[in-house]
Amino acid sequence: MAYVKNFFILVGLFLISQVGMFAFQIAKAISLNVGEAHMSMLVSICLILIVIGNIWLLILLGKKLGFVTFKLDFFKRKNVWIILGGYLLARVIAIGGTLLLNSQGSESTANDALIQVIFTGENPLLIILLIGVAAPIMEEIVFRGGIIGFWLEKFPIAAIAVSSILFGLVHGPTNLISFLIYGLMGLILSLAYYKTKRIEVSMSIHFLNNILAAIVLAFGIG
DSSP states (O other): OHHHHHHHHHHHHHHHHTHHHHHHHHHHHHHHHTTOSSOOHHHHHHHHHHHHHHHHHHHHHHHHHTOOOOOGGGOOHHHHHHHHHHHHHHHHHHHHHHHHHHHTTOSSOHHHHHHHHHHTTSOHHHHIIIIIIIHHHHHHIIIIIIIIIIITTTOHHHHHHHHHHHHHHHTOOSSHHHHHHHHHHHHHHHHHHHHHOOHHHHHHHHHHHHHHHHHHHHHTOO
């Protein structure tokens, strides 16, 4: 019975984690409907505040549920090597997967293409906050902390598999290659979290993977 209860708690955490992005999508749609290609500064500031509040709420809930702790003692040599190794492996998967997609006539995954379309030209701080900061924090709380450290804590192999598969699916794959890109990245993050029992480690890998892309998109580099 506890697993059913915890499952619904996990679903609630996931829904809460989507509030910031949902608010962005609504604001973007309204902006386009009134003939404005980009959102106003006031709207962007409001969204930034919403996203910050969204992050704070999810961290608070994760702490109350017992699987989120933010302490600097995670920054040990072993964990640093895991973070760097996980990041490099994630980049190999992303680059290799993109090359395979290119060979089939696609420039990128559908998820990346959508992000490029909806975020280009918007407030740089909002882009960096949503993609480079909020996504790594909130996705790790849900998919690593929530699934591996809370819901299926007593079944680590199943938890890692479920976490990786759901992480792949939630990124909207349109073919096997795009699913494998995100699914394998999810596997790296899941193993890093399970191995260290520190969500800060998987968050750090996720942050390194996202932040450069967020900066490039925010400032139109390249």
